[in-house]
Amino acid sequence: MTPALIVHGGAGATTPPALQTERRSGLTAAFEVGWNILVQGGTALDAVVQATVTLEDHPLFNAGLGSCLTEDGTVEVDASLMDGSTFQAGAVGAVRNIKNAIQLARAIMTDGRHVFLVGDGAERFAREHGLPQVAADELITKRQYQRWQTLRLGSGQAQQTTGEPGTVGAVALDSSGRLAAATSTGGVRGKRSGRVGDSAVIGAGTYADSTIGACSVTGDGEHIIRATLARTAVELMRGGKDPVQAAHTALAHLTRQTEGEAGLILLDPFGRSGVVYNTESMGAAFRSEGRLVVRV
Numbered sequence: 001m002t003p004a005l006i007v008h009g010g011a012g013a014t015t016p017p018a019l020q021t022e023r024r025s026g027l028t029a030a031f032e033v034g035w036n037i038l039v040q041g042g043t044a045l046d047a048v049v050q051a052t053v054t055l056e057d058h059p060l061f062n063a064g065l066g067s068c069l070t071e072d073g074t075v076e077v078d079a080s081l082m083d084g085s086t087f088q089a090g091a092v093g094a095v096r097n098i099k100n101a102i103q104l105a106r107a108i109m110t111d112g113r114h115v116f117l118v119g120d121g122a123e124r125f126a127r128e129h130g131l132p133q134v135a136a137d138e139l140i141t142k143r144q145y146q147r148w149q150t151l152r153l154g155s156g157q158a159q160q161t162t163g164e165p166g167t168v169g170a171v172a173l174d175s176s177g178r179l180a181a182a183t184s185t186g187g188v189r190g191k192r193s194g195r196v197g198d199s200a201v202i203g204a205g206t207y208a209d210s211t212i213g214a215c216s217v218t219g220d221g222e223h224i225i226r227a228t229l230a231r232t233a234v235e236l237m238r239g240g241k242d243p244v245q246a247a248h249t250a251l252a253h254l255t256r257q258t259e260g261e262a263g264l265i266l267l268d269p270f271g272r273s274g275v276v277y278n279t280e281s282m283g284a285a286f287r288s289e290g291r292l293v294v295r296v
């Protein structure tokens with residue numbers, strides 16, 4: 001079976017021209033990391049995790065290094081992943097001091113006792129399982145600190161749900177027909193400490209079932225959670241329905257129910273893909289007719 005991969009760098013406002021080249025190279029690097037795993041016979045799960053780690057480590061995406069800040073000026077990240085062949089999943093919410101939340105989510109999945117850990121307990125789990133932790137300010141970039149200052153000194157509005165994209169994620173189909181999905185984010189700028197968004201919630205931000213499809217979502221977390229968007233989109237592919245049509249129908253459901261804005265990437269077991277959003281733009285990298293396509 002021919003493998004397939006899509007990575008995304010978030011849906012939202014158009015990326016400013018000065019950032020486009022760097023974001024493009026970040027998406028290209030993430031795609032290549034995941035693609036190399038797949039063409040060497042690796043698993044869909046490894047591909048989505050490593051592609052997501054690459055974007056978490058890139059300072060211009062809102063995940064890991066470069067995450068947006070809470071109203072308290074801290075970084076708290078969310079992530080989740082799902083293996084569509086085993087139906088196992090792992091998720092973390094509102095964790096601090098963790099560079100690669102997706103690896104923590106994977107460790108929770110592998111451990112198998114729980115699916116979803118948050119806050120201090122998740123951080124203790126990371127220490128006990130030897131996952132690297134960083135000092136609180138190591139994930140704060142100058143750019144995000146300045147954006148936080150602007151918000152704080154500006155209108156006084158607490159949370160900004162729309163704006164520059166930056167949540168990251170990936171979906172993959174491997175040569176054995178397994179599907180997997182992963183999503184990671186710093187959340188929304190100026191959020192309350194302790195807020196957890198859709199990227200940590202299986203069925204909302206992330207979902208995979210190797211018999212139907214895999215999905216990673218980006219956008220307004222509070223709306224996406226209520227629409228259980230990832231699972232909705234995957235269910236709309238049941239019976240071999242077209243991923244692009246499924247993605248449009250899922251977004252129409254989101255808009256009708258919540259007026260939320262979002263983007264999603266979808267893959268089905270035949271390698272057919274959907275990259276659809278109702279925001280100004282969405283960063284993504286995928287292959288089309290044998291060529292790499294990268295959008296910022």
Ligand code: GLY
Nearest residue numbers: 187197219220221
């Ligand atoms: N979709 C990212 C968030 O709302 O946290």
